Amino acid sequence: MTRLLVTGATGKLGRAVLRHLLETSKVAPGNLVAASRDPQKLSEFAAKGIETRATDFDDEAGLVKAFTGIDRVLIISTDELATPGKRIAQHKTAVSAAAKAGVRHIVYTSMPNPDRSLVSFAPDHLGTEEAIKASGTSYTILRNSWYDDNYLMSMPHNLKVGTWYTAMGTGKVANITRDDCARAAAAALADPPAGNQILTLTGPESLNAEEIAARVSKAAGKPLDVVHVTDEQLTQGLTGAGLPDFVAKMLVSADANIRAGNFDLVTGDFEKLTGAKPQALAAYLETQKAALTA
Template structure:
């Protein structure tokens, strides 16, 4: 494959894993990969492997156009600008406009499941970004990543310590997938050389409610874990009381509400379509990350 692939957010966890799979799993030549980030100094190890490093700041439109010059296939990993409403969508729109000016041939974008039918606070960012890409006239691959297995590692050590998991999901189910599996599927799409436009939703193979998830956590950690049902307001108050910023608490409450409404109860075979593999089950993920699951204060961020 002679295409040049650029990955934004290359210093982030998803970006790092996508580049890993492009090189190691799909054998893309490092010299055909451009890793873009606000902080190029963080990518010295990739530079040593022969990956091209470029500075890309989503708040600098002219800089983005320069970064995207000569790129065939652009992976736009959604930014983490969630503290200011509307900022992330503005950044993504600037990146799409820069891609058009730079003559990029294909845009891949990391979205979320069913953003047009979602209670999650950041869903409009994803929907607006998808629409901007579709309106650009550039061929696209939209990859809607389900809730990560990895997200549970933030709160579960604390929950296990007290033996209680406060949840507003009710009987709602969610199909989760590991971040690494998402990276594998994204890398597969980037390496495929496709010129078709397509949308994929990456999920696990099973949809579980929080009591089923708690049972898996409990069995893996060897500690009891009881799910305590609370309403949205109680959950938000508890999170703020634990010191989480308001926008983070609101986001997590909205995610629980989205699960409760059944909007994350989606299972597809898109992961297998892209990779030819089966997604890692949640139980296997927890077993593999048992140390992180049972150690308070070291959740993988």
């Protein structure tokens, strides 16, 4: 019996991965382990016959225990972004624990072009990829593009005022849905591609700010004008709106990364893994009308 463990199982991506493992990849519940810092929050999975385990990325000994008896593990990147250096340390701890526990294959959620990305947390992903390669454990690294879902954090406000301030410039981005990334991760965990693979997961088209705004506007039934600003102006606007400095830095760096062309790539890797086509942004936004107009 091949046992598969998903870390971060209480998060949005982790929950979706487990759903796809059960429903799309047709993995038996008895082959799955849902893991989280707080396993008491995993009762919904336990009710389905999935084993639950505690995984604290700050506790290597505890991780070794959790990973023992596991054949393949999905390491979902943590959300520790406020403290510089903490996230990469956690990831390296998890990779080390997987190797010590005898895990045969690691699947990791990374980002496109982490070696040249301008996004503030890119070094965390690059360092983790390097640690996985150095561990001697076979791997599938999934470089997830910027989520369509991220637009739901800002577009409802933008639509209310009718304006989207962005520092993307003329850059383009091939967004993908979180659910498609989850489906791909489930497929890679259930049936990893041969050898060590680095796959970049993108949507079917790369779009500039005006093209994105047009799709948002159509789905919401409201006008949305794009106003291009500098990094400094965007930073002032975000911090003025009350966002923490590290969040503002992340968002501004993401726009800079798009402007630099580092998110402007469309691949067939999602279809290679899943046999399906990724959902287009317009189709995703049509399913999110209520959220956009809230």
